[in-house]
Amino acid sequence: MLPEISTINPVDVLDSLRAYSFIAPYSLALYSQAEGIIAKNLSAGQLCGICGMTATCGTGCNLPLEDALREALSRSVPIICRCPLGLLGFAIRLPEPTQSDRCLLAWGVRTSSINLFYLESMSRDDGVKPFPILDRLGSMPVVELEDVHETADRVHRLLPSHLTSNLHNELLETTVSRLNSVVGISTQLDRGKTLDEVVSLLSESFGILFDCQQIAVALSGHDREAFAIKGTWGLPADLGQTSGVVLHRLIAEHPGERSPQLLSETGKFFQTLDAPSATFLPLMAGTELLGCVLLPNIELQPRDALLAEILAGRAASRLLQLKNEANHYADTSLPARLIAMTNAMLDIETTAELYTHILSTAASLLGATTGSLMLLDESGHSLKIVSSLGLNEQISKSLLIKTGEGIAGKVAATGVPIVVNDIETDSRVATTNRTRYRTKSFICTPFRHGKRLIGVLSLTDKPGNDIFTENDLQLLTLLLGQAVMVLERAESMQQAESLTHLSAVDPATNLYNRSFLDKRVAEEVNRSQRQNLQFTVVMVELDHLNLYASICGAAAATAATKKTVAAILRSARQMDVVCSFNSETFCIILPGTARPDALPVAKRIRTACARLRAPGADALPSGKLSASIGLAAFPADGATSQALLDAAKDALYQAKAGGRDRIVLHESAANTGGEPRQVFSK
Structure with a gap:
C-alpha cells in the first residue's frame, strides 16, 4: 500500500x-x-x-x-x-x-x-x-x-x-545540497568587487539552481527614480527602463510576498520582456530599493523561492555596499580627480588637441559616450563644432549652428545650461529623439570665461539608459571652470609663439631674419664646442640681381628672389636652417656637418638656381639666373659666430669676384695665408 x-x-x-x-x-x-x-x-x-x-x-x-x-x-x-x-x-x-x-x-x-x-x-x-x-x-x-x-x-x-516515503530523504538531500550551494554563492556575492560582477554571479546562480531560461535585472542609476532593465541570461542586454514608482507599486500590491509571480502586471510594466508572466524578486537592502530580478515564465516553488530570496537579499546588501563605497570615493576623490584632469590638460600644447581632451575628459567624468564641443565664431552669431565624440567627424565639423536656434544655439544665446531627462517629454525642448542618439537624456552647458561666451558643450548617451542630473551639471561646471583657464593659457602661449615667430621672420622672404641667424649661429657654436662637433655655414647670393631689376623691373626681381628661396629650401636638408642674411643674400646653417659633407648641399643649391627660369634673364651677362656660393666651417674657418659668418661672406665675395656662378670654400690662414680657395666653378 x-x-x-x-x-x-x-x-x-x-x-x-x-x-x-x-x-x-x-x-x-x-x-x-x-x-x-x-x-x-x-x-x-x-x-x-x-x-x-x-x-x-x-x-x-x-x-x-x-x-x-x-x-x-x-x-x-x-x-x-x-x-x-x-x-x-x-x-x-x-x-x-x-x-x-x-x-x-x-x-x-x-x-x-x-x-x-x-x-x-x-x-x-x-x-x-x-x-x-x-x-x-x-x-x-x-x-x-x-x-x-x-x-x-x-x-x-x-x-x-x-x-x-523515500521521497522525503531524497528531497532532503537535494535541499541540503542546494542550501550548501546558496551558502557558498552568498560568500562569493559578498566578495563581488563591482556591480556587474555581483549581478552576473546572481544571474548565473539563478540560471543553474532554478533552471531559468531567461533572467533580467533592473538596477537604479545615478537618478534613483530610473531603473535600467538589462537582460543577463538568455535575453537582449538592453531592455529599456522602468521607474521606482512602478517597482514600489508592485511591492505594495503584493504585501508580504518576497517573490510574487506577476501575471497581468508583466505585460503592463515590463513590455520588453515579451512574457505572459514573470517572478518578481525585489532587491531590497533594509528599506532601500536597489532594483529587482525578473524571471520570465517561471513560478518558483516555495522552497526554491526561499533560496532565491536569500540570494537576492545577499546580493542587494552587497550592491548597496558597493554603491556607498563608490559615492564615498567620488566625494573624497573629486578634488584629486579634477586636479589630475587639469594637470593632464596643461601638458597639451595646441588648442585643437586641448578641445578634444576637454570633451573626452568631460564625457569620462559623467559617463557619457556621445558629445560635442562647439565654439563661438568671430562674428559671435554662429557655433562651430571643433570636437565630437560618437558622431561623424566630417559631418559634425561642417555644421554651423546659429545662436538662438536649436538646443545648443539657445543655450549659447541665453547662457543658461539645460539638463533634460527625456527630450520627447520635457516641455523646454519637446522634440523627437534623433536616431543617432541611443538615449533621450542629455546635458548642454555654456563654456565661458567670466562673462565672455567661448562655446557650448553637450553630452548624451550614458550607459544603461542612465539620465543626467543636476549633480552632473555641477561636476561639469567645475571641470569647465578649470578647462577654460587652461584654454586661455594655451591661447596666450600660441599668441606669444606667433609673435616670437613674427619677430624672427623676414616678411619679404618668410625666412628667419638676420637677428635670428646671429642668435642661431652663436647657439650652434656653443653646442659644437661642448660636444666637439663641426658645422658649416653656406652663404648664397643671386648673381646680377640689381641689373636684372633695372632691366625687368622690381616686381620681376622680387619674383626671382622668391624662386631662389624656394630652390634653396628644396635643396637643403630637413635638419638645415635657412635664413635671410640681407635682401639679396641667404645663409644656410648645416648642423653637425663637416666642410666636405656640406659641399654636395652647396652643389644642389647652385644647380637648382641655374635651372630657374625668369623673364628677361637672357639679357644678363651669363644669359641666365645663377648664384654665387661661399662656405665656411667651424672651427677651422672661425671659432666665433661673427668670425664664421665673416669667413663665409669672404668666400662668397671671392666667388663673385672670380666670375660668379661658382662655389668657393674658405680655408684658414694657417693653411693658405688667409686667402679663400675656389673649389668648384662652372
Whole structure:
C-alpha cells in the first residue's frame, strides 16, 4: 500500500520528477478534481486555461485538457492530449485508490508542424491575433507524438516510486545540497568587487539552481527614480527602463510576498520582456530599493523561492555596499580627480588637441559616450563644432549652428545650461529623439570665461539608459571652470609663439631674419664646442640681381628672389636652417656637418638656381639666373659666430669676384695665408 499523498508535499513530487532529463521540456502540474491545480513546476513551455496560466491562444480554449483529465481520472493508463494547434501533453491518474481524483499533468510542448488553418479560423471566428500566438508557439519545445507516448509510459512506470516515503530523504538531500550551494554563492556575492560582477554571479546562480531560461535585472542609476532593465541570461542586454514608482507599486500590491509571480502586471510594466508572466524578486537592502530580478515564465516553488530570496537579499546588501563605497570615493576623490584632469590638460600644447581632451575628459567624468564641443565664431552669431565624440567627424565639423536656434544655439544665446531627462517629454525642448542618439537624456552647458561666451558643450548617451542630473551639471561646471583657464593659457602661449615667430621672420622672404641667424649661429657654436662637433655655414647670393631689376623691373626681381628661396629650401636638408642674411643674400646653417659633407648641399643649391627660369634673364651677362656660393666651417674657418659668418661672406665675395656662378670654400690662414680657395666653378 502506498502512503497517502497528503503526507507528501505535492511540490516535492514534481521536483523529483523534474530531475529526469526526458521530462525537462514539459511543464508539470498536479490536478485535483475537487481543488483544481494543487502544485505546478513550469519549464520553458506553459500550461493553459484551467491550469491557472494564461492560455497560449486565449482563456476559452480548455477542451483538450478537460477531455484528457476526464479520461485519465477514469482509467489507469496514460492519456495523450493534443490541441488543434499542435500542443501536446499527457495526463496520468495517481496510482493510489484513495487518490483516484488526482492526476499528474504534463503539458507545454508542441509538434514540429503548426495547424495554420486552425489558427486562421480562430483569427476569423474568435478575433484572436495570430502573430503573438505564432511567437509563443515558436518558443515552445518541439516533441513529436511518438516521443510523448514514450515519455508518458516511462513516467507512468516511475510515478509509484515517487510517492513513497523515500521521497522525503531524497528531497532532503537535494535541499541540503542546494542550501550548501546558496551558502557558498552568498560568500562569493559578498566578495563581488563591482556591480556587474555581483549581478552576473546572481544571474548565473539563478540560471543553474532554478533552471531559468531567461533572467533580467533592473538596477537604479545615478537618478534613483530610473531603473535600467538589462537582460543577463538568455535575453537582449538592453531592455529599456522602468521607474521606482512602478517597482514600489508592485511591492505594495503584493504585501508580504518576497517573490510574487506577476501575471497581468508583466505585460503592463515590463513590455520588453515579451512574457505572459514573470517572478518578481525585489532587491531590497533594509528599506532601500536597489532594483529587482525578473524571471520570465517561471513560478518558483516555495522552497526554491526561499533560496532565491536569500540570494537576492545577499546580493542587494552587497550592491548597496558597493554603491556607498563608490559615492564615498567620488566625494573624497573629486578634488584629486579634477586636479589630475587639469594637470593632464596643461601638458597639451595646441588648442585643437586641448578641445578634444576637454570633451573626452568631460564625457569620462559623467559617463557619457556621445558629445560635442562647439565654439563661438568671430562674428559671435554662429557655433562651430571643433570636437565630437560618437558622431561623424566630417559631418559634425561642417555644421554651423546659429545662436538662438536649436538646443545648443539657445543655450549659447541665453547662457543658461539645460539638463533634460527625456527630450520627447520635457516641455523646454519637446522634440523627437534623433536616431543617432541611443538615449533621450542629455546635458548642454555654456563654456565661458567670466562673462565672455567661448562655446557650448553637450553630452548624451550614458550607459544603461542612465539620465543626467543636476549633480552632473555641477561636476561639469567645475571641470569647465578649470578647462577654460587652461584654454586661455594655451591661447596666450600660441599668441606669444606667433609673435616670437613674427619677430624672427623676414616678411619679404618668410625666412628667419638676420637677428635670428646671429642668435642661431652663436647657439650652434656653443653646442659644437661642448660636444666637439663641426658645422658649416653656406652663404648664397643671386648673381646680377640689381641689373636684372633695372632691366625687368622690381616686381620681376622680387619674383626671382622668391624662386631662389624656394630652390634653396628644396635643396637643403630637413635638419638645415635657412635664413635671410640681407635682401639679396641667404645663409644656410648645416648642423653637425663637416666642410666636405656640406659641399654636395652647396652643389644642389647652385644647380637648382641655374635651372630657374625668369623673364628677361637672357639679357644678363651669363644669359641666365645663377648664384654665387661661399662656405665656411667651424672651427677651422672661425671659432666665433661673427668670425664664421665673416669667413663665409669672404668666400662668397671671392666667388663673385672670380666670375660668379661658382662655389668657393674658405680655408684658414694657417693653411693658405688667409686667402679663400675656389673649389668648384662652372
